[in-house]
Every structure is written in structure tokens, then in C-alpha cells.
Amino acid sequence: MSQTGMNRRQFLHSSGVAVAGTVAAVGTGTVLIDANGAWALSLKALDEHTAKTLVQLCRQMYPHDRLGDVHYAKVVEGLDGKAAGDPATAKLLTEGVAGLDQAVGGVKWLHLSDGYKLEAMKRIESTPFFQAVRGAVVTGIYNDPNVWRHFGYEGPSAEFGGYIDRGFDDLAWLQDV
Amino acid sequence: MAAKYDLNDDKVVVIIGSGAGGGTLGNELAQKGIDVVILEAGGRHEIEDFANDEWGMFGAISWLDRRTTSGSWRVARDFAGLPAWIVKAVGGSTVHWAGASLRLQEHEFKAKSVYGDVPGANLLDWPLTLKELEPYYEKAEDKMGVTGTHDIPRLPGNNNYKVMAAGAKRLGYKEFHTGNMAINSAPRDGRGSCQQIGFCFQGCKSGAKWSTLYTEIPKGEATGKLEVRANAQALQIQHDDKGKVTGVLYADKDGKQQVQKARVVCVAGNSIESPRLLLNSASSMFPDGLANSSGQVGKNYMRHMTGSVYAIFDKPVNMYRGTTMAGIIKDEGRFDPARGFVGGYEMETLSLGLPFMAAFLDPGAWGRDFASAMDGYENMAGMWLVGEDMPQEGNSVTLHASEKDQYGLPVPNVQFDDHANDLAMRSHAYKQGSAVYQAVGATRVIETPPYPSTHNLGTNRMSAKDKDGVVNKWGQTHDVKNLFISDGSQFTTGAAENPTLTIVTLAIRQAEHIADGMAKKDI
Numbered sequence: 196m197s198q199t200g201m202n203r204r205q206f207l208h209s210s211g212v213a214v215a216g217t218v219a220a221v222g223t224g225t226v227l228i229d230a231n232g233a234w235a236l237s238l239k240a241l242d243e244h245t246a247k248t249l250v251q252l253c254r255q256m257y258p259h260d261r262l263g264d265v266h267y268a269k270v271v272e273g274l275d276g277k278a279a280g281d282p283a284t285a286k287l288l289t290e291g292v293a294g295l296d297q298a299v300g301g302v303k304w305l306h307l308s309d310g311y312k313l314e315a316m317k318r319i320e321s322t323p324f325f326q327a328v329r330g331a332v333v334t335g336i337y338n339d340p341n342v343w344r345h346f347g348y349e350g351p352s353a354e355f356g357g358y359i360d361r362g363f364d365d366l367a368w369l370q371d372v
Numbered sequence: 373m374a375a376k377y378d379l380n381d382d383k384v385v386v387i388i389g390s391g392a393g394g395g396t397l398g399n400e401l402a403q404k405g406i407d408v409v410i411l412e413a414g415g416r417h418e419i420e421d422f423a424n425d426e427w428g429m430f431g432a433i434s435w436l437d438r439r440t441t442s443g444s445w446r447v448a449r450d451f452a453g454l455p456a457w458i459v460k461a462v463g464g465s466t467v468h469w470a471g472a473s474l475r476l477q478e479h480e481f482k483a484k485s486v487y488g489d490v491p492g493a494n495l496l497d498w499p500l501t502l503k504e505l506e507p508y509y510e511k512a513e514d515k516m517g518v519t520g521t522h523d524i525p526r527l528p529g530n531n532n533y534k535v536m537a538a539g540a541k542r543l544g545y546k547e548f549h550t551g552n553m554a555i556n557s558a559p560r561d562g563r564g565s566c567q568q569i570g571f572c573f574q575g576c577k578s579g580a581k582w583s584t585l586y587t588e589i590p591k592g593e594a595t596g597k598l599e600v601r602a603n604a605q606a607l608q609i610q611h612d613d614k615g616k617v618t619g620v621l622y623a624d625k626d627g628k629q630q631v632q633k634a635r636v637v638c639v640a641g642n643s644i645e646s647p648r649l650l651l652n653s654a655s656s657m658f659p660d661g662l663a664n665s666s667g668q669v670g671k672n673y674m675r676h677m678t679g680s681v682y683a684i685f686d687k688p689v690n691m692y693r694g695t696t697m698a699g700i701i702k703d704e705g706r707f708d709p710a711r712g713f714v715g716g717y718e719m720e721t722l723s724l725g726l727p728f729m730a731a732f733l734d735p736g737a738w739g740r741d742f743a744s745a746m747d748g749y750e751n752m753a754g755m756w757l758v759g760e761d762m763p764q765e766g767n768s769v770t771l772h773a774s775e776k777d778q779y780g781l782p783v784p785n786v787q788f789d790d791h792a793n794d795l796a797m798r799s800h801a802y803k804q805g806s807a808v809y810q811a812v813g814a815t816r817v818i819e820t821p822p823y824p825s826t827h828n829l830g831t832n833r834m835s836a837k838d839k840d841g842v843v844n845k846w847g848q849t850h851d852v853k854n855l856f857i858s859d860g861s862q863f864t865t866g867a868a869e870n871p872t873l874t875i876v877t878l879a880i881r882q883a884e885h886i887a888d889g890m891a892k893k894d895i
Contacts, residue, residue: 256738259747313739320738329738337730337746338427347688347750348726351424353577357567358530363694366531368687369538369812 227268234265236272239279245292246271248305252295253332255312261345262336270335274328284327291324374593374600377409382633384409385886386620387640388606388649391464392875393859394640395584396515398600399592400883406890407597409632410589411604411622413641414460417467419586422575426727429574433467435460438783439644440772445788446821450735455786456675457824458642462602463585465642465826466872468573470697471553471581472720473518474869475509478502479707480715480760483865486707487714492791493762494672498864499836499845505877512877516554516582517561526550527557527566530694532721535685535753539808540701547702551720554582554873555695561587568694570723604630607779609637609653609662609855617662617855623779636886636895638847640858640879643673643828647769647861648784650832650842663832663849668841670770672763672833673786674866675825677715677794679757679802680722682733683809684748684816691723691753699755704804705868713796716868717759719805724754733820745818753809757801758827760868762791769831827871832861846885847878854895858882 225243227236227250238246253267278285295304298315307315319325336342343350352358377384385401387394390412398410414433423429434457441448441455448455459465479486481502484495513521520526527550529537540548555576556565566580579586592598603625610631611617619633639646647670651661661669699721706716724732726749734742767789771782790798806817835841838850847862849855858879860871867874889895 257743257746258740259743261747329736333730334427334727338727343726346726346746347690348692349690350725351571352693353424353567353569353571357569357578358693359566359568361693362690363530363568364528364534366534366689369534 229264229268233263234268236268236275238275240285241275241278241288245289246275248292248295249274249288249328251305252316252328253336255316256329257332257336259345262342266336266339266342267332269339270332273335274331287324287327291319291322291328294319294322294324373596375407375596375598377407377599379630380633381407382618383407383635384633385636385638386411386632386634387638387858388620389413389464389640389642389645389859390462390584390589390600391459391640391642391859392466392469392584392872393879394638395463395466395588396876396879397638397640397858397883398598399584399588400880401886402592402595402597404883404887405597406887408592408599409634410598410600411606411620411632412462412464412600412602413605413645414462414602416462416600416602417575419575419577419579422577424569424571424574424577426571426574426725429468433459433461433575438775438777440775440783440785441788442785443767443788445790447824448788450821451824454824455788456642456644456828457826458828461585462589462600463583466583467575467585469583469826469872470572470870471555471695472697472700472870473513473516473552473554473873474718476502476867476869476874477705480865480867483715483760490714490762490793492764493793494765495763496833496835496840496864499834505881508877508881509873511880512873515880516873516876517556518552518554518873519557520549520552524560525557527553527555527695527698529699530568530691531689532691532694532723532753533699535689535812536699536701536719536721536755536808539811542811543808545701545703548700550698551700553695553698555698556580563587566695570692570694570696571725572696605779606641606649607652607781609639609649611655611657611662611852613657615657615852617852636854636856636890638856638858638886639832642859643831643861644769644784644786646857646859647831648771651771652781658851663842663851663855665851666835666839666841668833670768670831671765672830673767673769673788673828674761674763674830674863675788675822676827676829676866677717677757677759677761677797677801678822678827679798680754680820681757681802681805681809682752682754682818682820683806683814684745685751685753685813686815688750689753690750692725696723697721697756701808704801711800713793713800715760715793715797717757717797717801718868718870719801719808720756720758722754722756732823733818735821745816748816755805755808757798757805758868758870759797759801760866761794763830763833763865764789764791827860827866829860829863829866829871832857834862834864847882848885856882856886
């Protein structure tokens with residue numbers, strides 16, 4: 196995660212600024228702001244439409260209703276950062292979203308029904324674009340300690356002395372089966 | 373005090389690799405007063421460098437040099453550039469191994485005689501028996517502190533084990549317990565006891581699990597007879613005009629090429645790099661590769677029949693808490709062709725953290741069905757299925773025709789197709805694994821495909837006759853007297869058991885043979 200992105204979010208959080216679905220130009224970049232003001236994403240390379248589409252695409256690939264968009268947006272922040280340093284990645288992502296927008300009836304993917312969204316994804320699932328985004332979600336979302344509690348995963352234990360006194364053998368419900 | 377040997381010192385034994393085979397052999401020889409240089413391709417990461425971080429440690433210690441894959445195995449599709457999940461670091465794959473330490477069974481040394489003719493399989497009997505190895509198994513278990521042997525108590529069962537054991541009992545299985553693990557259940561040999569940290573695959577933070585990194589290697593270094601050269605990638609084994617090996621060309625930590633002279637060379641780079649090194653050492657005298665008059669170098673690549681079953685329950689399991697693999701059901705390890713296949717398999721507890729589970733549960737999968745399985749993570753139990761796969765001559769490690777590594781040498785390609793026997797066994801194992809969990813109320817079971825290979829075996833196999841394999845019963849190559857193979861690539865057949873204990877056992881035995889041969893000036 197970029198320091199700029201973090202600062203921007205912290206700023207929004209502390210100042211209570213909540214701008215519904217707003218896009219603001221800041222310097223050369225664009226800031227994507229969540230409709231509820233819960234998070235904001237400073238874009239370095241990608242345009243607003245591409246980034247917005249990618250956030251929802253990430254969610255539809257690995258839909259966890261218990262996770263807010265912010266966790267998917269962080270994956271897109273990573274992809275945007277990569278695109279800023281690598282024109283080939285920027286091209287892959289921008290053209291990939293353009294392709295997704297053409298996959299079903301020429302209707303922009305974000306505007307498709309959930310069923311057609313899935314249909315569009317299936318049509319492009321073997322493309323390098325789709326696989327690049329999919330890989331970024333798999334190694335991004337599930338490797339983010341901020342989401343672990345939503346899955347009941349406690350993660351590292353060595354610094355707490357292991358799980359030896361923290362429930363490694365606390366399972367009791369087997370007596371009931 | 374660790375030794376330091378001159379590049380031109382031609383009295384030393386050079387060992388390539390510092391894992392279960394190389395690290396053990398290095399210490400054993402040093403204890404006998406023999407001068408040893410270990411060339412290790414990876415860096416030295418000590419316990420304090422380990423982190424409970426799956427991707428972080430994967431990036432830090434895995435062997436990630438370029439490799440290619442071919443064949444119909446699913447790994448070639450899901451992980452095309454990563455056929456094997458092994459370690460490039462001092463300690464080799466003993467840094468990330470799970471610790472399961474099982475002896476091979478008597479009949480598994482006689483696979484060809486016992487299993488008979490299996491079409492398409494290149495089976496062979498080992499030129500060794502269990503009886504011959506038993507005294508060395510004893511030494512290995514004592515050295516490694518294997519639970520359930522030498523009056524060492526077994527580890528306590530964690531939640532993942534409790535679920536598996538309850539299912540095993542319901543199903544009528546008889547032999548299940550927390551395994552024979554090279555993980556201290558009580559302080560031993562200067563190392564503490566298991567703190568149930570989990571993250572066994574990321575390097576044991578407490579040092580309770582045996583690894584050559586902090587047992588064999590420092591003990592060997594303390595004799596003043598062992599030098600471990602880290603970040604030293606072996607490129608070629610050199611020989612003289614009499615066909616004896618004379619030294620090893622390697623790239624040092626700065627990428628500079630050096631030659632370490634040697635009296636004896638022992639190759640222990642795991643079953644992909646070891647045959648690759650022999651093939652890359654081809655010369656006018658050995659046009660098909662060093663020690664390859666049989667044509668068997670790189671052939672008969674085995675990776676065990678593997679797979680996993682993860683089951684979701686309606687209550688929490690928290691399988692990741694505690695020792696990763698301290699749990700086993702042994703009933704299916706037997707030879708019983710009535711099941712529709714030869715050879716047997718073990719069922720062993722296994723858990724992955726959330727990051728790795730996402731990558732390995734069903735590689736490539738996406739969508740709500742996959743996500744809902746991940747939603748069940750907290751309520752998940754898991755086991756690994758590991759059994760004997762059939763050696764096939766077509767399953768092989770070969771040199772890539774065009775792709776080169778950072779040193780300009782051909783990268784290895786790993787070709788693998790499942791044998792029909794492997795598929796029949798995996799199907800049976802999936803069914804039995806599922807049944808174990810369904811017996812205690814699993815609401816969903818998932819058949820997870822094999823991970824990139826952790827058990828790589830057979831590519832320099834041991835044989836009685838020189839035309840059937842690469843090395844004799846001592847791991848000495850049939851063609852070159854002072855060249856030895858000291859890793860799992862010696863295995864004639866794979867057997868059902870996790871291979872590390874047997875690799876260590878063979879290394880202890882080989883050290884005796886080398887020391888004896890050197891004393892008698894045979895080598």
C-alpha cells in the first residue's frame with residue numbers, strides 16, 4: 196500500500212469528509228472515493244472507470260459478503276501502483292476492462308446484471324488480463340491481516356508463545372457427534 | 373570453529389546441497405575426521421530470520437529459479453514454472469519440511485517382486501532390505517528425536533488431529549495417532565519442545581523441529597572439519613582422463629566462477645537439480661551426462677501420489693493452531709491389491725493458513741462456490757494423502773532445449789503423467805479421506821489436487837545391476853567410483869512414506885562407507 200493512499204484515507208477518516216461517489220482531480224492523479232466515504236483510492240496510472248470496474252471485478256471473482264469494498268480496493272491500489280511503474284501492466288488492465296465492457300451486448304460491465312456480469316467474466320477467464328487480476332486478489336485479499344478476523348484466522352503465533360496455551364486443542368464439540 | 377578450505381585442496385569431500393542428505397552426510401563425515409566442503413546454492417537464514425508469514429517465507433527460502441513443466445499432471449497447468457515446492461537455503465528442505473518420519477515397509481523395498489508386472493511401470497527391487505537399514509534407521513530416529521521411537525513421547529493432538537482421529541475411530545480404522553515426528557515433544561539435544569506455533573512450513577521458530585540448519589550443520593562445523601559455503605551454485609562436476617571426478621565448478625556469492633577440487637563428490641541437490649547437474653556435466657568421455665551409461669539419469673521421476681481433503685463442519689476447528697502434520701492414519705499404508713491398486717498410502721493431518729489455502733485449495737478457481745469454501749475456513753479440518761506412485765521411464769527431468777538460467781546453463785524440465793495406478797489410489801484416498809470427515813458430520817468435503825511436489829524422488833535410482841540404475845546400494849555411482857548421490861534421487865521406488873527419515877538413514881550409512889573406502893584408499 197502506498198503511503199500517499201494511506202495518508203489520504205487517514206485524512207478522510209479523521210476529517211469526517213464523506214463525498215458520495217465523488218471523483219476529484221488531485222495533481223496528475225484521480226481520487227476514487229467510496230460512496231459511503233469509508234475509503235479513498237489515489238490513482239497513479241489508471242483512469243476512474245478502469246479502477247472502479249476493477250474493484251467490482253475483484254469482488255465478483257472472490258465474493259465475500261462480509262468484506263467491505265475497501266479490501267478489494269486495496270488490491271486495485273496495488274495493481275494501479277504496478278501500472279504506474281510498468282506501461283505494459285497499465286495497457287493490460289485498461290484494455291482488459293475495455294474488453295470486459297464489450298463482452299455482453301456492448302453494455303458496460305458495471306451496468307450489467309449480476310448474472311450477465313458472471314457471463315462476461317466466464318467469457319474472458321482465460322485471458323492474461325483476467326488471470327493477472329485473479330492472481331492479485333488471491334495473493335492480496337487473503338494475505339491481508341485486516342481480513343483474517345473475518346475468516347476466523349488468527350495468523351502468526353510465535354510472538355505470543357505459539358498456540359500451546361491459546362487453544363490448539365480446545366475443540367469440545369466432538370463429544371456431541 | 374568452522375573450517376575454511378582452499379579451493380585447490382584436493383583432499384576434501386565436496387557435498388552439493390545441505391539438506392536432509394547433504395547436511396547429514398557432511399556432519400557424519402566431519403565427526404569421523406574427514407574434511408568436508410558443502411556447496412549450498414541458497415543463503416543462510418537462521419531461526420531468527422524465520423517469520424510466521426506464508427508468502428513472505430515462500431519468497432525468502434523457496435527454490436524459485438526458472439524451471440519448466442510438461443505432461444498431463446495438473447501442477448503443469450496450475451504452477452507451470454514451479455514443479456517442486458522445495459527450499460533453496462542452508463538446511464535445504466529440512467527448513468520447511470513437516471517432520472513426519474516413517475520407516476519404509478519391508479515389502480516396499482521389493483516392489484517389483486511383490487507388486488509383479490504393472491504395465492507402464494518401471495518397477496525395480498531396491499538392492500537393499502529393511503533389515504540392512506534397521507540399525508541406521510535407529511541412528512536416524514535417535515539423531516532426529518523422532519516421537520514414538522526411543523521412548524520419546526508422542527506430541528499432543530491438536531484440534532485438526534482430534535477431528536481426524538474421531539472420524540478414523542468411527543470408520544473402524546485401527547492405527548492412528550499423532551505420528552512419528554522429528555519434533556521435540558520434550559526438550560532434547562539442546563532444543564526445546566514444540567510450542568504448537570503452527571507455521572511448520574515457514575521454518576520452525578522454536579527450533580523444536582529437526583533441521584540440518586541448526587543440528588547437523590553447526591555440529592559438523594564445531595568439529596573444525598566442515599565448511600559450508602552458502603550462495604554457491606554448483607554448475608558442473610569435473611573429471612580427469614581416467615574418469616574420476618576431480619572437483620566442482622560453481623558460481624560463488626558474487627556470481628564469480630570457482631573450482632573446488634575434491635577427492636570425492638557427493639550430490640545432494642534434490643531430485644531435480646541432482647540429475648540436472650549430472651546432465652550438465654556431460655563431456656567427451658561422458659557424452660550423455662556424468663554417470664549416465666544406463667541412460668537412467670533423470671528418469672523414473674516420482675513425486676508421490678498426493679492430494680488433500682479439506683472438510684467443513686458447522687462448528688469451529690481452527691486447524692491452523694499447532695503442529696501442522698502431527699496426526700496420521702496408517703491403515704491404508706498396507707499392500708492390498710484388492711483395493712484396485714498396488715502400494716499404499718498414508719493419511720496425515722495438514723493445515724494451511726488463510727493465504728496459502730486461497731492459493732492451493734482449488735488452484736485457479738474463482739466465484740461464489742470457491743469463496744463460500746473459504747468462508748468456512750474457521751470450521752475446516754484437513755488431511756494430506758501421500759502414497760506410493762509408480763516409477764515410469766517417461767516421467768523425467770531433462771535439460772530444456774532452449775531456455776537457459778542466469779549462468780547460461782539449460783534449465784530443467786519436469787515431465788510427469790499420473791500412472792493409472794496413481795489415479796486409482798488417489799481416487800480411493802479421496803473417498804476414504806472424505807468418509808473420515810463425513811463420519812463426524814462434515815457438511816462439505818473438498819478434494820484438493822496435488823501441490824507442487826515436495827517429495828521429489830528417483831531420478832538417480834539405486835540398482836543392483838549397472839544397466840538398471842545410476843547408483844549401487846551405497847549411493848555410489850556405477851560409473852564413477854568417487855562420485856556419490858546422497859539425496860532422495862537414489863530411491864529405487866517411492867514407497868508410501870514421507871522420505872526424509874530414509875534420506876537421513878541412507879546418508880548415515882553412506883558416510884560409513886565413504887570413510888571406510890577413503891581409509892582403505894579405495895576412493
